[in-house]
Amino acid sequence: MDKRDMDIMNIRCLDEKTLSSYLDERLSDAERKKIEGHIADCDTCLDMLLAAYESRGRGKKCPAILNNRIKNRLGLKQAKKRPELKWFFPALFFFALSFIVKHYFLQFLAISVILGFKWVMEGEGAKRVIMIFKGIQEKEKKVERKSPPDVSNIAGGDRYGKPE
Amino acid sequence: MFDNTHDLIERCIKREEKAWSEFIDRFSGLVYYSASQRLKRDGFRFNEQDVQDIVQNVFVDIWEKSKLAEVRERNKIQAWLSIVGQTRALNFMRKKKERLLSEEELFSVENIISDRGAEYRAELIEELEKAVEEFPPREKIVLKLNIIHGKTHKEIAEFMNIPINTVSTIIARRKELLRKALTNLKV
Numbered sequence: 001m002d003k004r005d006m007d008i009m010n011i012r013c014l015d016e017k018t019l020s021s022y023l024d025e026r027l028s029d030a031e032r033k034k035i036e037g038h039i040a041d042c043d044t045c046l047d048m049l050l051a052a053y054e055s056r057g058r059g060k061k062c063p064a065i066l067n068n069r070i071k072n073r074l075g076l077k078q079a080k081k082r083p084e085l086k087w088f089f090p091a092l093f094f095f096a097l098s099f100i101v102k103h104y105f106l107q108f109l110a111i112s113v114i115l116g117f118k119w120v121m122e123g124e125g126a127k128r129v130i131m132i133f134k135g136i137q138e139k140e141k142k143v144e145r146k147s148p149p150d151v152s153n154i155a156g157g158d159r160y161g162k163p164e
Numbered sequence: 165m166f167d168n169t170h171d172l173i174e175r176c177i178k179r180e181e182k183a184w185s186e187f188i189d190r191f192s193g194l195v196y197y198s199a200s201q202r203l204k205r206d207g208f209r210f211n212e213q214d215v216q217d218i219v220q221n222v223f224v225d226i227w228e229k230s231k232l233a234e235v236r237e238r239n240k241i242q243a244w245l246s247i248v249g250q251t252r253a254l255n256f257m258r259k260k261k262e263r264l265l266s267e268e269e270l271f272s273v274e275n276i277i278s279d280r281g282a283e284y285r286a287e288l289i290e291e292l293e294k295a296v297e298e299f300p301p302r303e304k305i306v307l308k309l310n311i312i313h314g315k316t317h318k319e320i321a322e323f324m325n326i327p328i329n330t331v332s333t334i335i336a337r338r339k340e341l342l343r344k345a346l347t348n349l350k351v
Contacts, residue, residue, distance in 0.1 A: 016251060017234065020244035023323075024237045032325075033301070040301030043289060043308075047205060050313060052246035053323050055198045062192040066216050070188050070223045076181050 091115035170239040177233050195219050198249035208257050218256050306334045
């Protein structure tokens with residue numbers, strides 16, 4: 001058992017609540033001294049407290065997929081995501097407009113197609129398709145890199161040998 | 165939705181689902197950061213999946229054991245969460261180590277811990293421990309934070325909630341003595 005394991009196993013170590021209270025700044029002098037008396041000799045607790053101090057304001061948001069995994073594990077209901085419609089309605093509007101203002105039919109139709117394309121591409125389904133497509137492409141590239149050139153059919157034998 | 169952390173925690177204690185959802189969104193990043201920092205600082209080799217499992221375990225544990233009710237300072241929960249994340253990270257790696265040992269995959273255990281950085285650190289800590297053995301606890305902490313952890317006087321003062329002049333005085337007073345003690349250490 002190394003020093004770190006011994007420190008972890010140390011039953012004299014302060015519990016999580018007591019240790020974190022050191023950073024709360026509301027302790028009496030006696031309480032502070034008691035904690036300081038321990039962390040002065042316990043490098044594990046001192047380092048843990050220091051890491052907690054350094055983590056203030058750090059730690060970006062976790063990916064939604066992890067948060068959702070935790071929520072599912074706890075059995076929390078998750079708010080259903082509203083479909084992304086900010087591109088859909090303008091696309092529909094310009095599509096309708098192209099038939100109303102026939103003079104600019106093609107222009108409005110083109111705008112409608114562009115907005116429609118944006119709507120499709122920002123949808124979850126489209127994102128998934130893009131990810132699958134990229135995955136396949138990367139896999140193909142790896143296979144190309146790995147496969148050695150086929151030299152079996154080259155006439156003239158190997159590099160040092162004579163032709164059969 | 166919950167601007168006030170105290171209010172958020174109170175509602176979480178009452179097991180309101182919206183509050184818990186917000187609690188996870190707001191603090192999972194902190195737990196993730198703290199757990200991965202702990203594993204890095206202790207020289208563990210870990211992957212993304214390990215940290216994700218640790219973060220999940222932390223929140224499940226808090227939920228199942230209603231640990232939020234035990235927290236005294238409900239508007240200052242970050243330090244506690246960070247320490248919980250760190251201890252769970254250490255427990256997780258210890259269990260992983262034990263599991264691998266029981267599976268007789270000794271070669272994998274060697275791969276979990278990289279001791280190269282830790283070796284020098286352990287040597288430095290050992291020398292410093294000897295040198296500061298007789299010092300009062302507060303001075304020991306100041307010197308360790310300054311020498312081992314490379315913290316500035318200002319950071320130490322903030323961390324220990326003491327005036328910066330006190331920190332500077334302690335360091336200045338003990339510097340010469342420590343310089344002699346630590347010159348024996350080959351870097």
